[in-house]
Every structure is written in structure tokens, then in C-alpha cells.
Amino acid sequence: MNPYQITSIDWRPSTLDEIKIYYKDVFPRIWKTLPEYLAKTTPTEYAFAFLRPVKTMDMSGVIKEKNFLRRENRGHDLKTLQKLLLNFRQFDPLGAVIENSQVESFYFSLKMKDGWLLAFDIDAKDIALSGLCEHHPGLRPDADDSEIINWRRTIGSIPPVHPKHVKDPEKGYLYCYNCIQEAVNKAFDAKKILMEWGFAPEDIHIYYSGQGAHIHVTDPETWNYPKDARIFLAKMITKAGIPLDTAITIDSRRVLRFTGSLHAGVNRRVQELKHPYDLEDIIAKPNWSQ
Amino acid sequence: MTHTNPIIAAHLMDNDALFESMKSGLKGMKIDGAVKLAEHYLLTGMGKAEGPIEFADFGTPEKLAAIAGLAGWRAKETRYPRVSDRTLAMFQKLILEYLGLKTPAFLPIELCSSDDIEIQSIPQQAESSGLLEAMYCPDACIKDGYVTIPLKNAMNSHALEGVSIKSKRIYIPANSFKLHFKQYSKNVFEALVKMVDVSVEYKVKTRLESSIVIFKTVLELLANLHGPWILKDVHEKPYPMVELIIKALEASGNMNTPLLIHGLVKDIKEYQPDSRAPWESRERDAILNMSTERLLSTLVQYKNENCAYIKDIQRAALGPQKCIIRFGKPERMILTEINDFDRLSVFPCFARAVKDKAVPHQMRAAMFSTLLWFYNVDQCIEIIEKKIGVPNFNEGHSRYQLNSLLESDGTGRSEPKYSYGVSGFAPYCIGYDKCPRCWISGLRMPERYYEKKKEIMIAKK
Secondary structure (H helix, E strand, O other): OOHHHOOOOOOOOOOHHHHHHHHHHHHHHHHHHOOHHHOOOOEOEEEEEEEEEEEEEOOOOOEEEEEEEEEEOOOOOHHHHHHHHHOHHHHOOOOOEEEOOOEEEEEEEOEEOOEEOEEEEEEHHHHHHHOOOOOOOOOOOOOOHHHHHHHHHHHHHOOOOOHHHOOOHHHOOOOOHHHHHHHHHHHHHHHHHHHHOOOOHHHEEEEEOOOEEEEEEOOHHHHHOOHHHHHHHHHHHHHOOOOOOHHHHHOOOOEEEOOOOEEOOOOEEOEEOOOHHHHHHHHHOOOOOO | OOOOOHHHHHHHOOHHHHHHHHHHHOOOOOHHHHHHHHHHHHHHHOOOOOOOOOHHHOOOHHHHHHHHHHHHHHHHHOOOHHHHHHHHHHHHHHHHHHOOOOOOOOOOHHHOOOOOOOOOOOOHHHOOOOHHHHHOOOOOEEEOOEEEEEHHHOOHHHOOOOOEEEOOEEEEOHHHHHHHHHHHHHHHHHHHHHHHHHHOOHHHHHHHHHHOHHHHHHHHHHHHHHOHHHHOOOOOOOOHHHHHHHHHHHHHOOOOOOEEHHHHHHHHHHOOOOOOOHHHHHHHHHHHOOOHHHHHHHHHHHHHOOOOOEEEEEOHHHOOOOOEEEEOOOOOEOOOOHHHHHHHHHOHHHHHHHHHOOOOHHHHHHHHHHHOOOOOHHHHHHHHHHHHOOOOOOHHHHHHHHHHOEEEOOOOOEEEOOOOOOHHHHHHOOOOOOOOOOOOOOEOOOHHHHHHHHHHHHHHO
């Protein structure tokens, strides 16, 4: 994929209205198509990030600004989640928010009622950094500050260019379109490797995450894998040349962008991919409509 | 599962069970017999025995465990790292033989710079003996020349070159098995040595030490003939010339004294080399045949290589007439102020423990049992809170834990209850091959520490 030849519509942050419309009208349709293991009551926790920090007050009256809140899943159904996603303050089960903001991102915990989901995360920005994308250089780990800023400027100027940061590209998207494609390709490579290791293809799910790819492995035995086995697997996959964000795989406290939620940074929804080339359409135009 | 075979799983056994097991190994044996066998074991390990030693010479795992523990303890007492390494390698060789894998005999220590054993294939009885289960997991087995274990039991350390995954099982080839086995059997061996260390009476140890005569003579001979460095760490660069200088300065009483080069040469001239140690006169002659410029530039080079015995060279640029040089033994640290704690970060295991902040219990216990010889509880609290920055710091909790490491010394003062060795730090030890120093031996412990160690040894019996 040549990033300079991509014509893409609306690769930009979603507007407040778009987010509201998404969770009001689109999300219920998507919810119905979610795979069994992501069914409504499975994750033990959900987490939320906001457009602006929200103000919270804890039990002892201490007020804090927070970007990110975790909430226990008390059997939340679609309706409960929708309420939270549209008006967090009013429906927060803890009633802790005193100054509201719109939820921007929505996550689920990898710890689920039946175990710990084995997941792998490949970020487009890690592809960009690693030099695996043929359209630009990577960044040396020992680069100094001026090299870092130059690199960020270069990457920020290669499409997608952030509409708000045309003049200061170093603040823009730190990957190019092909980096996302590479992340997706690597996810499919990882799937092939996992199949060679004995996992059934139907138990390996690949998702476009917005700015990269996620892999969920739902083989019955993986739910009970201890941390050590996950470290081993992450290491073996990395050794096979797949640039993973290993913390996601090995830390049971981590959350992952909810499948079917909106990545409001790029106005695309998280969706399952059957083929690496499914990505082209998603990049070309938002993969959701009212 | 309960392990009962001490050479397969000593470190996993309950202390009392291990002690009984080792004791049963010596049943019906006179002390002289045990001493003789331990000596034969030690000499074979050094490649210096008349005849080979085999598992059959022990007959039972219990007997091997007891003798290996005694030999390992004796080797440790020599304070020569290579002697300990070889004694461990001998243990590994004997376990492998017990498991059906013969490995070549050890070459004499002076002819071979490696103290490792080679393992080309997985020993046949590794599975039936229970070794694989203890090393890996209950479902570990041998298949097509590989050890295979379920993916769910995989560990970080299993991700080595040549390891593969098939049908949700991992396959470990012999060369990776070798690395796992070496580490594992080292843990077994250390448990045996520790058992001897804590359970054998002081006077029995003294007797043991004095009756292992040939071994002692062999070590002396090796040190004399080839130089003492041959018994030191193979990865540490030897400095024969400096070893001779140290001997000469010890004889003249000029250790730690700033000397001019001609003063140094004078001491060397006056030193009478040991006639049994040809290397001494060889090195002495070499120094005396050197120009003072050459001697100085060689010593400057050694100092730049971090030779631990050269403490100081001042004004080297002014040449041998003007420069001043000082030799000394590597110093041990004394910790007095809280800031001295930072000096311990020169030891890799210690640095990592501090970096990780939240370290396992046994390591915290070992670390503070040692630090409490230098610091009081309040200072330790400050170290935990400010120097280490332990997450979820809770002063009450830390104070309680620190106090649990202390006891009254009989005169009403408190002192550390346990005298830990290095074993508490084993998970963070990078190995003597990479780091010749050990943080506990790097400290100048108070005399009372050594007295207490002796008391603990005697009391254990």
C-alpha cells in the first residue's frame, strides 16, 4: 500500500455528534454481531476514556481529574452500556463523576468471567518505529531529541496527515497508511504461526483496532494459561519477527479497545478482518454509517 | 507432588525429609569411609583421581546426595571458584550417569579451561526417574529426542534457540535441555551443600576438613606449580606478576603503602620465592629483568584493565622516578550512612533487586537480614521508602516485618535472627562466570556475624 496514493475520506478524529450517533444508533446493530466470548456479561471490567478529563470525587471527598475510568461489569447489558457511553455521569454505578465529558474510547478487560483472554496487540506506530514499513525509515532506539523530532515530522507528513496538525506534523499521526497495513499483515502472519503451533483457525480472531491490529485466541485451553506461558508465547511470536506490544499479552490488568466500539481518533470502528486486504476499504472511508 | 529422591529434587524437599534422606545414605558407613569417598569425588572432579568414580561407587541416590553435599561444602571452604564449579559439574555428571547418560571424564583442571559438561542428548531415564516432572511439569516427556511439555506449562526461560511448538506442546532440544538441566541441578546441589552446612556439627566439619589430606595437597601443588590463578574464576583475567608482587609486599609489610617503583623493586628483590612454587621465581626474575619504565607501563595497563589489587597509581606520567603506586587486597565495604546503600548497586543482583522494587519474599528477607547488621530499623525503613521506593509502602507493615528478622542477642541488644548466605539472592544472581563478586562477601561484616554463624551451625545439630 503506497500511502501517497491513498485517497481516504474522514481520517480524522470523530466529532462529538458522530460519537453520540455511533453509540446511539450504530452500536446496537454491531452488538448483535459480536462473537460469543465477547457477549455482554463476559469481561470483568469495562474502561472508558473521555474527550476531556472528567472530574471525580472519591468517598473521602478528594477531587481529581481523570482521563480514564475503570468500572466493574455488574452484568451490564447493551442498554446499560449505551447509557454509560452516552452520559457517563448520570449512569455511573459509582456516582463518582462530578464534571462530565463524552466517552471517547471504550475498552474491556482481558480478565473475563471464564478466564483470561489470550490477546496480542500490534500497533501501527510500532511498525513505524521499527523500520518495517518500506515507505520511511524507523527510529533508532538510541536516537537523540533532534533525531526524534525530525523523525516525527517526517512520519507526520506522510498520509494520513492529521487535519489539525498540517503545520506541525510532529503532533500528527505517527504512522503512515502502510504501517497499518503492515500491522494487519503481521497479525495474519501471527495467525499462520499460531495455526502451525496447533491452534484452530476458528479460534484465532483478527481485528482492525483503529491504528493497528489485535489478535484474540479463544481456544478453550488458552483461557487458563498462566502468565509464564503467555510470556513464553509473546517471546516466541516476537522471535518470529512479529512486533508485539507484549505488555498487553502478559499483564492481566490490561484492557483492550472493545470490539465493535468506535476509535474516535480516526473515526473508524473496531472490526473483525477475514483477509489482510479487507483493510483497504476501511481506510478508504469510515466503516460505519448512520 | 512429594519428592523423595534427593539427587533429583533436594531443593523441593522439606528440610527434615532431606536431612533424613541424606543421613540414610550414610547408614552403615564409618566416617573415614565417607571422608574417603568424598575425597575421591573431589579429586575426580579436579581430574586428579587415580581411578574414575561412577554412580556405582555410591549405589543409591541418598548416598550420592550425602557425599556430594559433603564434597560441595568442602569445595566451598577452599574459596576457589573453579574448585566449586568442578565439584558441581561432577555432581551433574553423576546424575546424568544415574539417568543413563555417560559423559567423558574430566580433564585435569590445568589442562582445560572449561568446567562445563556437554550434553548431546536427553538422558533416557530423565522421564522415568521423575527428573523431567520436577524440572518442568507433570506432563513432561521425551519424544523423538526432545523434551516436550504442554504449552500451558511453558516458561519465559524456555524460549531458547531451537525450541519449537507443535500441537500446543513445546519441544525442547538437547542443547536447550542442557541449559535448563545445568541451572536446575545447580539448585539441587546447592540445597545438598546447604544441608551439610547447617546440619553438620562444627567439630565434625573441622575433622572432615583436616582428614581430606590428598585433596588439600593436590590444591597446594596446583597453586604452586601453575599459580594460584588456575583455581580462580576462569573468566577472571589472571595477573601472575601482580600475584607475586602481593606475596612480596605481604612479606615486607608494605601492602597498602604508597611506594616508589624502586621501593617496589627492592621488596621484590628481597623476597625469597617459595622453592615449591616455580612460578614465583619465574615472575620474580621477569620483574627484575624489566626496566622500571617497562614495569610501570605494564602496571598502568593492568590498572586500566581493572586489576583489583592495584589500588592507586599517582603521577604515572612523570615516569618511574616520580610516580607512586599502592597495592592492596580488594576492600570490603562498610555501610554506615544511609547513602552508603547506593554503593551496593555495583553488584548486579543487588542493583536489579533495587530496580525491581517489589522483590520476592526470600530475597527481601536475605537483603534486610544482612543490612540489619549495619543499619537499625528506622534506617531500613528510610531505605525501603526513599532509596528503593517500594510501591504500596506501608511503614507499620515494614516495621513489623523488619522486627521479625531481629532477636535479642542475650544481653538485651537486638541482632539479626537469620544469617543468610547468597542463596536468598539466587534468582537475581547473574552467575559467577559473568560476575566474580558477591554482595554479601563484598561487605565487611562485624565479627559477631561470623560468631553467630558458628553458633547457628552448632545449634542446628
